[in-house]
Amino acid sequence: MMESTALNGRMARWQILLSEFDIVYVSQKEVKGSAIADFLASRALEDYEPLNFDFPNEDLMCIATAEEGALEELPWKLNFDGASNAVDNRIGAVLVSPNGDHYPLTSKLDFDCTNNMAEYEACIIGIRAAIECKIRVLEVYGDSTLVIYQLKGE
Numbered sequence: 001m002m003e004s005t006a007l008n009g010r011m012a013r014w015q016i017l018l019s020e021f022d023i024v025y026v027s028q029k030e031v032k033g034s035a036i037a038d039f040l041a042s043r044a045l046e047d048y049e050p051l052n053f054d055f056p057n058e059d060l061m062c063i064a065t066a067e068e069g070a071l072e073e074l075p076w077k078l079n080f081d082g083a084s085n086a087v088d089n090r091i092g093a094v095l096v097s098p099n100g101d102h103y104p105l106t107s108k109l110d111f112d113c114t115n116n117m118a119e120y121e122a123c124i125i126g127i128r129a130a131i132e133c134k135i136r137v138l139e140v141y142g143d144s145t146l147v148i149y150q151l152k153g154e
């Protein structure tokens with residue numbers, strides 16, 4: 001009860017001070033959620049476009065290596081990514097054939113690892129699948145600069 005009295009006294013002082021500047025104090029209880037929603041709705045943008053969650057401009061590094069004599073073969077593409085956090089470690093890769101067929105590969109890692117380790121594992125699973133499919137020309141795409149530069153030997 002004592003806190004309530006002290007709070008009311010403080011609010012009364014602020015109301016007196018603010019009244020000098022034609023400012024009226026309104027308690028927080030008087031501002032309803034619907035008033036905020038109405039305010040936002042009244043100022044909606046006419047040219048609003050919903051967010052696009054595709055990332056076509058995401059910075060990706062690429063390696064493309066072709067053996068001599070294999071230049072006439074069309075390249076396959078490998079996209080890989082890995083993620084590691086306190087809860088889970090998962091990797092994924094997608095092999096894309098020259099005619100656009102997609103072959104996804106995913107796995108849950110059963111050991112603790114860093115994000116870089118997960119990226120390496122994702123790249124490895126994709127390259128192993130490409131070897132098993134006897135793919136001769138492969139373009140590798142990933143968002144890990146460390147993995148890409150090491151694959152390139154830099």
